[in-house]
Amino acid sequence: MTGVRVGIDIGGTKVEAVALDASGAVVARDRRPTDPGPDGVVRSALASVRALAAEPASIGIGIPGMVEGGVVRGAVNLGIAELPLADVIAAETGAAVGVENDVRAAAVGASHVWETPTIALLNLGTGVAAGVVVAGRLLSGRGGAAGEIGHFSIDQAGPACACGQRGCIEAYAGGRALALRAGMPAAAAFAAAASGDARARGAVRDAVSAAASAVEILALSIDPPVVAVAGGMARAGGGLRDELAGELDRRAASSPFLRELRIRDRLRYVGDAPLPAVGAALIPEQEPHG
Numbered sequence: 001m002t003g004v005r006v007g008i009d010i011g012g013t014k015v016e017a018v019a020l021d022a023s024g025a026v027v028a029r030d031r032r033p034t035d036p037g038p039d040g041v042v043r044s045a046l047a048s049v050r051a052l053a054a055e056p057a058s059i060g061i062g063i064p065g066m067v068e069g070g071v072v073r074g075a076v077n078l079g080i081a082e083l084p085l086a087d088v089i090a091a092e093t094g095a096a097v098g099v100e101n102d103v104r105a106a107a108v109g110a111s112h113v114w115e116t117p118t119i120a121l122l123n124l125g126t127g128v129a130a131g132v133v134v135a136g137r138l139l140s141g142r143g144g145a146a147g148e149i150g151h152f153s154i155d156q157a158g159p160a161c162a163c164g165q166r167g168c169i170e171a172y173a174g175g176r177a178l179a180l181r182a183g184m185p186a187a188a189a190f191a192a193a194a195s196g197d198a199r200a201r202g203a204v205r206d207a208v209s210a211a212a213s214a215v216e217i218l219a220l221s222i223d224p225p226v227v228a229v230a231g232g233m234a235r236a237g238g239g240l241r242d243e244l245a246g247e248l249d250r251r252a253a254s255s256p257f258l259r260e261l262r263i264r265d266r267l268r269y270v271g272d273a274p275l276p277a278v279g280a281a282l283i284p285e286q287e288p289h290g
Contacts, residue, residue, distance in 0.1 A: 001028065002055040006095075007109075007281025008048050009102060009274070010034060010041060010063045012077040017048035018277040019056075024112060026278065028052050037079040042088055049093060058096040059089060060283035062105030062276045070099045077126075098284035100138070102276055103230075104147060107131025108138055108286060109279025110228045110270065119226045120218040121270070122149070124211060124233035124240070128170040132222055138286050150174065154213050172210035175233050178203055186232070190239025204243065207233075211240070212247040219263045227263070230270035241269065 004019040019028040030051040035044045065075030070086025090097040107121035111133040121131045128150030132139040139146045150170030151163045158167025175186040181203035182189035192200035248264040
């Protein structure tokens with residue numbers, strides 16, 4: 001195919017890519033294992049491009065880490081310290097290339113596919129982060145830190161976070177943190193908690209409370225019609241969904257203000273839809289808010 005927009009979501013273990021036609025519909029998909037390291041990531045991205053389009057109109061890439069000006073920094077799970085990814089891919093393909101953090105790309109994809117111009121997407125994975133789209137435009141912030149909600153401290157006396165603070169949302173609700181606190185993989189913690197394991201139950205309770213705080217912060221600061229929830233934690237056997245809904249209900253029951261906002265009703269789960277890749281395909285034409 002030629003003239004399509006290619007979007008690539010590069011994760012720690014897999015690369016998922018889509019081709020969008022002029023209407024924004026997905027017309028082709030490609031999925032392959034991620035080849036780590038700077039050279040491997042470039043090879044993986046180019047392989048997906050070539051599988052989808054001979055001459056793409058544009059290429060968008062969503063990738064973990066800090067992204068500024070097409071340069072990726074600190075993508076530790078991919079073995080990347082610094083990589084000028086946009087320039088490298090553009091030189092190889094001759095196409096216009098845009099690169100964005102993967103969570104923000106997912107927010108753009110959710111906004112597009114669900115036809116919701118204003119949306120907040122909360123990603124509960126190994127870490128915790130959010131992407132925000134306002135009136136169809138991605139919110140990046142002054143220094144590109146918009147959406148780093150995982151490092152909002154909700155308990156100054158809480159556990160240490162990798163960022164240097166204490167009691168961050170990520171220190172409770174991140175998959176790595178939950179696994180450490182529960183003494184088992186995060187996916188197993190919900191089942192163990194339901195079976196009466198006291199340690200798992202305490203870790204799950206704290207993780208759900210922190211996730212509910214993240215949802216409330218997004219709802220109160222952005223007031224979007226939809227708060228999307230994505231990431232591996234959100235797919236943990238449905239346990240998080242039930243617990244999160246219950247926690248939001250409990251908070252609303254004691255607060256007429258929260259009850260009126262109907263925050264629980266705004267939740268929507270991403271599941272396995274290729275929203276990050278779709279959003280990545282749209283990144284080259286985005287004009288982010290500062």
